[in-house]
Amino acid sequence: xxxxxxxxxxxxxxxxxxxxxxxxxxxxxxxxxxxxxxxxxxxxxxxxxxxxxxxxxxxxxxxxxxxxxxxxxxxxxxxxxxxxxxxxxxxxxxxxxxxxxxxxxxxxxxxxxxxxxxxxxxxxxxxxxxxxxxxxxxxxxxxxxxxxxxxxxxxxxxxxxxxxxxxxxxxxxxxxxxxxxxxxxxxxxxxxxxxxxxxxxxxxxxxxxxxxxxxxxxxxxxxxxxxxx
Numbered sequence: 404x405x406x407x408x409x410x411x412x413x414x415x416x417x418x419x420x421x422x423x424x425x426x427x428x429x430x431x432x433x434x435x436x437x438x439x440x441x442x443x444x445x446x447x448x449x450x451x452x453x454x455x456x457x458x459x460x461x462x463x464x465x466x467x468x469x470x471x472x473x474x475x476x477x478x479x480x481x482x483x484x485x486x487x488x489x490x491x492x493x494x495x496x497x498x499x500x501x502x503x504x505x506x507x508x509x510x511x512x513x514x515x516x517x518x519x520x521x522x523x524x525x526x527x528x529x530x531x532x533x534x535x536x537x538x539x540x541x542x543x544x545x546x547x548x549x550x551x552x553x554x555x556x557x558x559x560x561x562x563x564x565x566x567x568x569x570x571x572x573x574x575x576x577x578x579x580x581x582x583x584x585x586x587x588x589x590x591x592x593x594x595x596x597x598x599x600x601x602x603x604x605x606x607x608x609x610x611x612x613x614x615x616x617x618x619x620x621x622x623x624x625x626x627x628x629x630x631x632x
Contacts, residue, residue, distance in 0.1 A: 420442070420443040420444075420445075420483050420484050420485065421437055421442055421443070421444055421445075421483060421484070421485040421486065421487060422444075422445040422446075422447065422478075422480050422483045422485070422486045422487070423437070423444060423445070423446050423447070423486075423487045423489060424447045424448075424469045424486065424487065424488050424489065424490065424500055424504075425447075425448060425469070425488060425489035425490035425491070425496075425497075425500075425515075426446050426447075426448040426450075426453045426454070426457060426464075426489065427453075427489060427490075427491060427492075429489045429491065429515055429536055430446075430448075430487065430489025430490075430515075431446075431453075431457060431489075433487060433489065434446045434457065434461055434487075435457070435460055435461075438460055438461050438462070443462045444461045444462050444463070445461070445462060445463045445464075445465065445478065445479075445480070445483065446461045446463065446464045446465070447464075447465050447466075447467050447469055447478070447480075448464075448466065449466065449467070449468060449469070450466070451466045454466045465478060469488075469490070469496065469499075469500040469503075470495075470496050470499040470500055470503070472503055475503055475504075475507075480504070480507065480509075481507035481508070481509070483509060484509070484510055484511065485509065485510070485511040485512075485513070486504045486509045486511070486512050486513070487512075487513045487514070487515075488500050488501050488504065488512075488513070488514035488515060488525075488530075489515050490515070491515055491517045492517070494517075494521060497514065497515070497521070497525075498524055498525070498528065501514045501525055501528050501530050502528050504530075505528055505529040505530060511531055511532075512529075512530050512531050512532070513530070513531065513532040513533075513534060514530045514532070514533055514534070515534055515535075515536060516533050516534065516535050517535075517537070519535075522535060542557070543555055543556075543557070552565050552566065552567050552625075552626075552629045553566040553567055553568070553615065554566035555625075557622055561621055561622050561623075562619070562620070562621065562622065563619070563620070563621070563622045563625045564592070564617060564618070564619045564625070565617070565618050565619075565625040565626075565628070565629055566615060566616070566617055567615070567616055567618065567625075567628065567629040568613075568614075568615060568616070569610045569611070569612070569613075569614040569615070569616050570628070570631035571612075571631075572631065573610050574610050574611060574612050574614075575609065575610070575611070576609065576610060577606065577607055577608065577609050578591055578604055578605070578606055578607075578608050578609075578610065579606035579607065581610065583618075583628075587620070587624055587627065587628045588620050588621060588624045589618045589619065589620035589624055589625065589628055590618065590619050590620060591604045591608075591616055591617070591618050592604060592617045592618065592619050593616070593617040594608055594610070594614055594615070594616055594617075595614065595615040595616075596611065596613075596614055597613050601615075601617065604616075
């Protein structure tokens with residue numbers, strides 16, 4: 404049965420206590436992942452069936468109206484170090500909830516946006532991190548489909564890290580001799596041999612056929628490099 408009581412004030416440090424509001428696909432997956440990493444998680448949703456489905460896996464799972472300040476204060480939401488608004492389809496509820504979390508002074512507020520306009524409003528409210536899960540995943544998959552990358556993560560300011568196969572022109576060479584940085588503008592961060600785990604790359608690392616590399620650099624340069632694999 405879902406826990407209805409207010410979470411204890413004697414909670415974990417801010418970095419390990421998070422409230423997740425809205426337990427749809429995005430919020431549920433995020434809350435469960437946090438819980439798996441031993442984070443104290445308070446999950447809040449308006450649907451009692453949703454709350455019941457996660458009650459055994461989260462520290463606390465509560466049915467509540469997150470647009471009501473009194474309800475959130477009774478649950479001690481204002482005492483958490485981090486908060487995530489996973490509400491997507493109900494824009495009014497998303498905006499009102501995010502506004503309350505910001506007004507509480509929670510140090511780290513994240514919110515899901517389903518459109519650019521939604522994201523702008525959340526940013527204007529003072530939300531610290533606005534995420535666009537579907538848009539971001541679409542961009543990521545587009546990079547993977549277009550090139551020969553095995554995995555891809557893009558950061559701000561046109562910087563990316565890519566998992567890719569070692570291109571033939573550096574196989575058999577020490578990284579110091581391969582001129583990867585001067586030729587492609589990239590840094591090889593880590594390397595993985597078949598059947599082994601990733602290890603940090605050094606100038607003396609010799610690249611072998613079938614090696615998998617993690618490289619970092621400008622987005623277009625990582626794409627160009629992955630096409631050589």
